[in-house]
Amino acid sequence: MAINHLFQNRRQNDEDHWISVSDLMAGLMVVFLFIAISYMKDIVTEKERIEAIAVTWNETQNALYNDLSEEFSDDLPKWDASLDRETLSIRFKEPSVLFSSGEAVLNDQFKDILRDFFPRYLAVLDQYRNELAEVRIEGHTSSAWNGATSPIDAYFKNMELSQGRTRSVLQFVLELPEIAAYRTWAIANITANGLSSSNPILDEQGEELADLSRRVEFRVRTNAEQKIVNILQASE
Template structure:
Protein backbone atom coordinates (compact mmCIF):
# COMPACT_ATOMS: atom_id res chain seq x y z
CA UNK A 1 0.00 0.00 0.00
CA UNK A 2 2.86 2.34 0.81
CA UNK A 3 4.43 1.69 -2.59
CA UNK A 4 1.09 2.37 -4.30
CA UNK A 5 0.68 5.61 -2.36
CA UNK A 6 4.24 6.63 -3.20
CA UNK A 7 3.58 5.85 -6.86
CA UNK A 8 0.35 7.87 -6.83
CA UNK A 9 2.15 10.81 -5.19
CA UNK A 10 4.97 10.55 -7.73
CA UNK A 11 2.47 10.49 -10.60
CA UNK A 12 0.63 13.49 -9.17
CA UNK A 13 3.92 15.32 -8.76
CA UNK A 14 4.86 14.47 -12.35
CA UNK A 15 1.46 15.64 -13.57
CA UNK A 16 1.87 18.90 -11.63
CA UNK A 17 5.32 19.43 -13.10
CA UNK A 18 4.01 18.74 -16.60
CA UNK A 19 1.24 21.29 -16.09
CA UNK A 20 3.77 23.82 -14.81
CA UNK A 21 5.98 23.14 -17.83
CA UNK A 22 3.04 23.62 -20.20
CA UNK A 23 2.12 26.86 -18.42
CA UNK A 24 5.73 28.06 -18.58
CA UNK A 25 5.96 27.23 -22.29
CA UNK A 26 2.67 29.01 -22.93
CA UNK A 27 3.90 32.08 -21.03
CA UNK A 28 7.20 31.99 -22.92
CA UNK A 29 5.38 31.80 -26.26
CA UNK A 30 3.16 34.71 -25.25
CA UNK A 31 6.22 36.76 -24.27
CA UNK A 32 7.94 35.91 -27.55
CA UNK A 33 4.81 36.90 -29.48
CA UNK A 34 4.64 40.20 -27.57
CA UNK A 35 8.33 40.81 -28.20
CA UNK A 36 7.82 40.13 -31.90
CA UNK A 37 4.97 42.66 -31.97
CA UNK A 38 7.09 45.27 -30.17
CA UNK A 39 10.02 44.58 -32.49
CA UNK A 40 7.72 45.11 -35.47
CA UNK A 41 6.55 48.42 -33.98
CA UNK A 42 10.16 49.48 -33.52
CA UNK A 43 11.03 48.43 -37.06
CA UNK A 44 8.01 50.32 -38.40
CA UNK A 45 8.86 53.51 -36.50
CA UNK A 46 12.53 53.39 -37.44
CA UNK A 47 11.57 52.68 -41.05
CA UNK A 48 9.12 55.58 -41.15
CA UNK A 49 11.68 57.97 -39.63
CA UNK A 50 14.30 56.85 -42.16
CA UNK A 51 11.89 57.37 -45.06
CA UNK A 52 10.82 60.81 -43.80
CA UNK A 53 14.44 61.92 -43.43
CA UNK A 54 15.24 60.64 -46.91
CA UNK A 55 12.26 62.46 -48.42
CA UNK A 56 13.04 65.69 -46.55
CA UNK A 57 16.66 65.55 -47.72
CA UNK A 58 15.52 64.99 -51.29
CA UNK A 59 13.01 67.84 -51.46
CA UNK A 60 15.20 70.39 -49.68
CA UNK A 61 18.31 69.57 -51.70
CA UNK A 62 16.29 70.51 -54.77
CA UNK A 63 15.33 73.88 -53.26
CA UNK A 64 17.50 76.95 -52.86
CA UNK A 65 16.70 77.42 -49.18
CA UNK A 66 18.91 78.31 -46.22
CA UNK A 67 17.99 75.09 -44.46
CA UNK A 68 20.02 72.00 -43.57
CA UNK A 69 18.57 68.55 -42.80
CA UNK A 70 20.25 66.35 -40.19
CA UNK A 71 20.47 62.97 -41.93
CA UNK A 72 20.28 61.09 -38.60
CA UNK A 73 17.42 62.88 -36.86
CA UNK A 74 15.58 64.77 -39.58
CA UNK A 75 16.00 68.01 -37.60
CA UNK A 76 16.12 71.08 -39.82
CA UNK A 77 18.29 74.03 -38.86
CA UNK A 78 17.48 77.55 -40.02
CA UNK A 79 19.99 80.30 -39.29
CA UNK A 80 18.69 82.72 -36.68
CA UNK A 81 20.25 85.69 -38.48
CA UNK A 82 17.77 85.18 -41.31
CA UNK A 83 14.87 85.61 -38.87
CA UNK A 84 15.88 88.05 -36.17
CA UNK A 85 17.90 91.13 -35.38
CA UNK A 86 20.25 90.81 -32.39
CA UNK A 87 18.30 90.43 -29.11
CA UNK A 88 14.97 90.76 -30.97
CA UNK A 89 12.14 88.26 -31.43
CA UNK A 90 10.19 89.95 -34.22
CA UNK A 91 10.64 88.07 -37.49
CA UNK A 92 12.43 89.98 -40.24
CA UNK A 93 10.97 90.18 -43.75
CA UNK A 94 13.70 87.83 -44.97
CA UNK A 95 12.65 85.31 -42.33
CA UNK A 96 9.01 85.55 -43.36
CA UNK A 97 9.97 84.94 -46.97
CA UNK A 98 11.97 81.87 -45.96
CA UNK A 99 9.06 80.45 -43.95
CA UNK A 100 6.69 81.13 -46.86
CA UNK A 101 8.82 78.80 -48.97
CA UNK A 102 9.98 76.37 -46.30
CA UNK A 103 6.83 75.39 -44.42
CA UNK A 104 4.63 74.20 -47.33
CA UNK A 105 7.49 71.96 -48.52
CA UNK A 106 8.14 70.66 -45.00
CA UNK A 107 4.47 69.85 -44.41
CA UNK A 108 4.08 68.32 -47.86
CA UNK A 109 6.44 65.57 -46.66
CA UNK A 110 5.39 65.14 -43.02
CA UNK A 111 1.67 65.13 -43.78
CA UNK A 112 1.78 62.57 -46.55
CA UNK A 113 -0.80 59.82 -46.09
CA UNK A 114 1.88 57.22 -45.32
CA UNK A 115 3.43 59.37 -42.56
CA UNK A 116 0.83 61.60 -40.90
CA UNK A 117 -0.71 58.92 -38.67
CA UNK A 118 2.72 58.29 -37.14
CA UNK A 119 3.36 61.95 -36.28
CA UNK A 120 3.22 62.87 -32.61
CA UNK A 121 4.68 66.38 -32.61
CA UNK A 122 6.24 69.09 -34.73
CA UNK A 123 8.35 71.35 -32.55
CA UNK A 124 10.01 74.68 -33.20
CA UNK A 125 13.05 75.28 -31.01
CA UNK A 126 14.77 78.60 -30.46
CA UNK A 127 18.48 78.49 -29.59
CA UNK A 128 20.86 81.30 -28.60
CA UNK A 129 24.61 81.71 -28.29
CA UNK A 130 26.27 81.71 -24.87
CA UNK A 131 26.57 85.49 -24.53
CA UNK A 132 24.59 86.94 -21.66
CA UNK A 133 22.44 85.48 -18.91
CA UNK A 134 20.81 82.02 -19.24
CA UNK A 135 17.36 83.19 -18.16
CA UNK A 136 17.47 86.22 -20.44
CA UNK A 137 18.38 83.94 -23.35
CA UNK A 138 15.71 81.44 -22.30
CA UNK A 139 13.08 84.15 -22.59
CA UNK A 140 14.52 85.38 -25.89
CA UNK A 141 14.67 81.90 -27.41
CA UNK A 142 11.13 81.11 -26.24
CA UNK A 143 9.78 84.34 -27.72
CA UNK A 144 11.57 83.64 -31.01
CA UNK A 145 10.19 80.10 -31.20
CA UNK A 146 6.72 81.44 -30.42
CA UNK A 147 7.02 84.14 -33.10
CA UNK A 148 7.92 81.50 -35.69
CA UNK A 149 5.06 79.24 -34.55
CA UNK A 150 2.52 82.08 -34.76
CA UNK A 151 3.69 83.05 -38.22
CA UNK A 152 3.58 79.44 -39.42
CA UNK A 153 -0.02 79.06 -38.27
CA UNK A 154 -1.02 82.25 -40.08
CA UNK A 155 0.69 81.43 -43.38
CA UNK A 156 -1.62 81.79 -46.40
CA UNK A 157 0.62 79.38 -48.34
CA UNK A 158 -0.60 76.33 -46.37
CA UNK A 159 -4.08 74.91 -46.84
CA UNK A 160 -6.70 74.54 -44.10
CA UNK A 161 -6.12 70.80 -43.79
CA UNK A 162 -2.42 71.41 -43.13
CA UNK A 163 -3.27 74.21 -40.70
CA UNK A 164 -5.59 71.90 -38.74
CA UNK A 165 -2.88 69.26 -38.41
CA UNK A 166 -0.35 71.92 -37.46
CA UNK A 167 -2.58 73.19 -34.62
CA UNK A 168 -2.75 69.66 -33.23
CA UNK A 169 0.97 68.95 -33.51
CA UNK A 170 2.87 72.23 -33.19
CA UNK A 171 4.83 73.22 -30.07
CA UNK A 172 7.30 76.07 -29.47
CA UNK A 173 10.26 75.70 -27.13
CA UNK A 174 12.99 78.04 -25.96
CA UNK A 175 16.29 76.29 -25.24
CA UNK A 176 18.49 79.29 -24.32
CA UNK A 177 22.12 78.19 -24.81
CA UNK A 178 21.57 74.64 -23.48
CA UNK A 179 22.62 73.06 -26.81
CA UNK A 180 25.37 75.21 -28.35
CA UNK A 181 27.08 74.28 -31.61
CA UNK A 182 30.77 73.63 -31.03
CA UNK A 183 33.79 74.15 -33.24
CA UNK A 184 36.29 71.35 -33.79
CA UNK A 185 38.45 72.69 -30.97
CA UNK A 186 35.52 72.52 -28.54
CA UNK A 187 34.83 76.26 -28.44
CA UNK A 188 31.32 77.58 -29.00
CA UNK A 189 30.44 78.62 -32.54
CA UNK A 190 28.43 81.71 -31.67
CA UNK A 191 26.96 82.23 -35.15
CA UNK A 192 25.80 78.64 -35.65
CA UNK A 193 24.50 78.41 -32.08
CA UNK A 194 21.98 81.17 -32.86
CA UNK A 195 19.40 79.14 -34.75
CA UNK A 196 15.83 77.95 -35.13
CA UNK A 197 15.23 74.21 -35.44
CA UNK A 198 12.21 72.35 -36.77
CA UNK A 199 11.89 68.86 -35.34
CA UNK A 200 9.35 66.09 -35.71
CA UNK A 201 8.58 63.35 -33.21
CA UNK A 202 6.83 60.11 -34.03
CA UNK A 203 4.19 58.66 -31.70
CA UNK A 204 5.78 56.34 -29.11
CA UNK A 205 9.26 57.26 -30.35
CA UNK A 206 10.40 57.77 -26.73
CA UNK A 207 9.93 54.03 -26.22
CA UNK A 208 12.09 52.94 -29.14
CA UNK A 209 15.44 52.96 -27.35
CA UNK A 210 14.05 51.44 -24.16
CA UNK A 211 12.21 48.67 -26.00
CA UNK A 212 15.18 47.99 -28.22
CA UNK A 213 17.40 47.58 -25.16
CA UNK A 214 14.89 45.21 -23.54
CA UNK A 215 14.62 43.12 -26.69
CA UNK A 216 18.40 42.90 -27.01
CA UNK A 217 18.68 41.69 -23.41
CA UNK A 218 16.24 38.91 -24.19
Protein backbone atom coordinates in the same frame (compact mmCIF):
# COMPACT_ATOMS: atom_id res chain seq x y z
CA MET B 1 0.51 -13.11 11.37
CA ALA B 2 -1.79 -10.23 12.35
CA ILE B 3 1.20 -7.99 13.09
CA ASN B 4 2.85 -8.86 9.75
CA HIS B 5 -0.40 -8.17 7.95
CA LEU B 6 -0.68 -4.80 9.70
CA PHE B 7 2.84 -3.77 8.65
CA GLN B 8 2.14 -4.90 5.11
CA ASN B 9 -1.05 -2.77 4.97
CA ARG B 10 0.78 0.24 6.44
CA ARG B 11 3.63 -0.14 3.96
CA GLN B 12 1.12 -0.38 1.13
CA ASN B 13 -0.64 2.77 2.36
CA ASP B 14 2.69 4.61 2.56
CA GLU B 15 3.54 3.53 -0.97
CA ASP B 16 0.13 4.67 -2.19
CA HIS B 17 0.68 7.99 -0.43
CA TRP B 18 4.09 8.58 -2.05
CA ILE B 19 2.76 7.57 -5.42
CA SER B 20 0.03 10.23 -5.06
CA VAL B 21 2.57 12.89 -4.07
CA SER B 22 4.84 11.98 -6.98
CA ASP B 23 1.88 12.12 -9.34
CA LEU B 24 1.00 15.54 -7.93
CA MET B 25 4.57 16.80 -8.37
CA ALA B 26 4.64 15.51 -11.94
CA GLY B 27 1.36 17.28 -12.64
CA LEU B 28 2.70 20.54 -11.19
CA MET B 29 5.83 20.23 -13.29
CA VAL B 30 3.68 19.92 -16.41
CA VAL B 31 1.66 22.97 -15.38
CA PHE B 32 4.81 25.03 -14.75
CA LEU B 33 6.22 23.85 -18.07
CA PHE B 34 3.12 25.03 -19.93
CA ILE B 35 3.27 28.39 -18.09
CA ALA B 36 6.95 28.78 -19.01
CA ILE B 37 6.29 27.91 -22.63
CA SER B 38 3.38 30.35 -22.77
CA TYR B 39 5.50 33.08 -21.16
CA MET B 40 8.36 32.47 -23.58
CA LYS B 41 5.95 32.56 -26.49
CA ASP B 42 4.61 35.93 -25.28
CA ILE B 43 8.18 37.25 -25.03
CA VAL B 44 8.99 36.05 -28.55
CA THR B 45 5.77 37.60 -29.88
CA GLU B 46 6.50 40.86 -28.07
CA LYS B 47 10.06 40.90 -29.42
CA GLU B 48 8.81 40.29 -32.97
CA ARG B 49 6.28 43.13 -32.68
CA ILE B 50 8.96 45.53 -31.42
CA GLU B 51 11.33 44.46 -34.20
CA ALA B 52 8.56 45.06 -36.76
CA ILE B 53 8.03 48.57 -35.36
CA ALA B 54 11.78 49.23 -35.52
CA VAL B 55 11.87 48.15 -39.16
CA THR B 56 8.85 50.33 -39.98
CA TRP B 57 10.43 53.25 -38.11
CA ASN B 58 13.64 52.91 -40.09
CA GLU B 59 11.74 52.75 -43.36
CA THR B 60 9.67 55.79 -42.40
CA GLN B 61 12.77 57.74 -41.37
CA ASN B 62 14.48 57.02 -44.68
CA ALA B 63 11.41 57.74 -46.78
CA LEU B 64 10.67 61.01 -44.97
CA TYR B 65 14.29 62.11 -45.19
CA ASN B 66 14.34 61.38 -48.93
CA ASP B 67 11.10 63.31 -49.51
CA LEU B 68 12.28 66.31 -47.49
CA SER B 69 15.63 66.24 -49.25
CA GLU B 70 14.01 66.08 -52.67
CA GLU B 71 11.64 68.94 -51.83
CA PHE B 72 14.20 71.32 -50.31
CA SER B 73 17.63 70.35 -51.66
CA ASP B 74 17.76 73.37 -53.98
CA ASP B 75 16.53 75.78 -51.29
CA LEU B 76 18.59 74.81 -48.25
CA PRO B 77 21.83 76.45 -49.43
CA LYS B 78 20.20 79.80 -50.18
CA TRP B 79 18.36 79.69 -46.83
CA ASP B 80 21.61 78.78 -45.03
CA ALA B 81 19.76 75.73 -43.71
CA SER B 82 20.50 72.03 -43.45
CA LEU B 83 18.63 68.74 -43.14
CA ASP B 84 19.81 66.12 -40.66
CA ARG B 85 19.07 62.49 -41.57
CA GLU B 86 19.08 61.10 -38.02
CA THR B 87 16.82 63.69 -36.38
CA LEU B 88 14.84 64.71 -39.47
CA SER B 89 15.59 68.26 -38.40
CA ILE B 90 15.68 71.23 -40.76
CA ARG B 91 17.99 73.78 -39.17
CA PHE B 92 17.97 77.49 -40.02
CA LYS B 93 21.38 78.60 -38.83
CA GLU B 94 22.05 82.20 -39.82
CA PRO B 95 21.11 84.24 -36.73
CA SER B 96 21.21 87.60 -38.52
CA VAL B 97 18.51 86.35 -40.89
CA LEU B 98 16.25 84.99 -38.16
CA PHE B 99 15.98 87.69 -35.49
CA SER B 100 17.65 90.85 -34.34
CA SER B 101 20.05 90.29 -31.45
CA GLY B 102 18.19 89.75 -28.19
CA GLU B 103 14.77 90.09 -29.88
CA ALA B 104 11.91 87.66 -30.50
CA VAL B 105 10.41 89.50 -33.50
CA LEU B 106 10.96 87.71 -36.82
CA ASN B 107 13.08 89.52 -39.39
CA ASP B 108 11.40 90.16 -42.73
CA GLN B 109 13.88 87.90 -44.52
CA PHE B 110 13.00 85.01 -42.21
CA LYS B 111 9.30 85.64 -42.78
CA ASP B 112 9.87 85.34 -46.54
CA ILE B 113 11.72 82.05 -46.01
CA LEU B 114 8.93 80.68 -43.81
CA ARG B 115 6.26 81.64 -46.36
CA ASP B 116 8.10 79.57 -48.94
CA PHE B 117 9.19 76.75 -46.64
CA PHE B 118 6.32 75.96 -44.31
CA PRO B 119 3.41 75.16 -46.68
CA ARG B 120 5.66 72.81 -48.65
CA TYR B 121 6.96 71.31 -45.42
CA LEU B 122 3.44 70.46 -44.26
CA ALA B 123 2.59 69.00 -47.66
CA VAL B 124 5.46 66.52 -47.26
CA LEU B 125 4.57 65.68 -43.65
CA ASP B 126 0.94 65.16 -44.54
CA GLN B 127 1.91 61.93 -46.34
CA TYR B 128 3.22 60.57 -43.02
CA ARG B 129 0.76 62.03 -40.54
CA ASN B 130 -0.25 58.60 -39.19
CA GLU B 131 3.39 57.86 -38.34
CA LEU B 132 4.17 61.16 -36.61
CA ALA B 133 3.94 61.92 -32.90
CA GLU B 134 5.05 65.54 -32.95
CA VAL B 135 6.58 68.31 -35.00
CA ARG B 136 8.79 70.51 -32.82
CA ILE B 137 9.83 74.07 -33.54
CA GLU B 138 12.96 74.43 -31.41
CA GLY B 139 14.67 77.68 -30.50
CA HIS B 140 18.34 77.51 -29.49
CA THR B 141 20.70 80.20 -28.25
CA SER B 142 24.35 80.48 -27.32
CA SER B 143 25.30 80.51 -23.65
CA ALA B 144 26.24 84.21 -23.75
CA TRP B 145 24.10 87.06 -22.45
CA ASN B 146 25.48 90.57 -22.09
CA GLY B 147 24.95 91.87 -18.59
CA ALA B 148 24.12 88.50 -17.04
CA THR B 149 25.23 88.21 -13.42
CA SER B 150 26.02 84.49 -13.63
CA PRO B 151 25.84 81.54 -16.05
CA ILE B 152 22.50 80.48 -14.56
CA ASP B 153 21.18 84.03 -15.00
CA ALA B 154 22.28 83.93 -18.65
CA TYR B 155 20.67 80.52 -19.08
CA PHE B 156 17.24 81.68 -17.93
CA LYS B 157 17.39 84.94 -19.86
CA ASN B 158 18.20 82.89 -22.96
CA MET B 159 15.40 80.48 -22.06
CA GLU B 160 12.91 83.32 -22.07
CA LEU B 161 14.31 84.58 -25.37
CA SER B 162 14.25 81.18 -27.07
CA GLN B 163 10.69 80.52 -25.91
CA GLY B 164 9.56 83.89 -27.22
CA ARG B 165 11.22 83.24 -30.57
CA THR B 166 9.64 79.81 -31.08
CA ARG B 167 6.21 81.20 -30.17
CA SER B 168 6.72 83.95 -32.74
CA VAL B 169 7.64 81.39 -35.40
CA LEU B 170 4.71 79.14 -34.53
CA GLN B 171 2.20 81.99 -34.55
CA PHE B 172 3.49 83.27 -37.88
CA VAL B 173 3.39 79.93 -39.70
CA LEU B 174 -0.02 78.92 -38.30
CA GLU B 175 -1.52 82.17 -39.60
CA LEU B 176 -0.26 81.66 -43.16
CA PRO B 177 -3.27 81.42 -45.50
CA GLU B 178 -1.42 78.85 -47.63
CA ILE B 179 -1.69 76.21 -44.88
CA ALA B 180 -5.49 76.39 -44.45
CA ALA B 181 -5.91 72.74 -45.47
CA TYR B 182 -3.43 71.61 -42.81
CA ARG B 183 -4.13 74.12 -40.04
CA THR B 184 -6.23 71.88 -37.77
CA TRP B 185 -3.63 69.11 -37.89
CA ALA B 186 -0.81 71.61 -37.42
CA ILE B 187 -2.38 73.15 -34.32
CA ALA B 188 -2.81 69.69 -32.79
CA ASN B 189 0.68 68.41 -33.59
CA ILE B 190 3.18 71.27 -33.75
CA THR B 191 4.78 72.54 -30.56
CA ALA B 192 7.06 75.47 -29.76
CA ASN B 193 10.08 74.61 -27.60
CA GLY B 194 12.56 77.15 -26.29
CA LEU B 195 15.69 75.27 -25.22
CA SER B 196 17.99 78.17 -24.30
CA SER B 197 21.66 77.10 -24.53
CA SER B 198 21.07 73.48 -23.50
CA ASN B 199 22.15 72.08 -26.89
CA PRO B 200 24.96 74.23 -28.29
CA ILE B 201 26.91 73.51 -31.46
CA LEU B 202 30.50 72.58 -30.61
CA ASP B 203 33.70 72.46 -32.62
CA GLU B 204 36.06 69.49 -32.72
CA GLN B 205 37.74 70.65 -29.51
CA GLY B 206 34.39 70.83 -27.70
CA GLU B 207 34.26 74.63 -27.72
CA GLU B 208 30.93 76.33 -28.29
CA LEU B 209 30.34 77.93 -31.69
CA ALA B 210 28.17 80.86 -30.64
CA ASP B 211 26.76 81.89 -34.03
CA LEU B 212 25.86 78.34 -35.07
CA SER B 213 24.27 77.72 -31.68
CA ARG B 214 21.78 80.56 -32.32
CA ARG B 215 19.32 78.77 -34.56
CA VAL B 216 15.76 77.57 -35.19
CA GLU B 217 15.01 73.96 -36.02
CA PHE B 218 11.94 72.14 -37.33
CA ARG B 219 12.25 68.62 -35.97
CA VAL B 220 10.02 65.59 -36.67
CA ARG B 221 9.42 62.88 -34.06
CA THR B 222 7.75 59.63 -35.16
CA ASN B 223 5.36 57.62 -32.97
CA ALA B 224 7.50 54.43 -33.03
CA GLU B 225 8.66 55.03 -29.45
CA GLN B 226 5.08 55.33 -28.18
CA LYS B 227 4.07 52.14 -29.98
CA ILE B 228 6.87 50.24 -28.23
CA VAL B 229 5.84 51.70 -24.87
CA ASN B 230 2.26 50.56 -25.50
CA ILE B 231 3.44 46.99 -26.19
CA LEU B 232 5.52 46.90 -23.00
CA GLN B 233 2.70 48.31 -20.91
CA ALA B 234 0.22 45.78 -22.31
CA SER B 235 2.58 42.94 -21.35
CA GLU B 236 2.84 44.01 -17.70
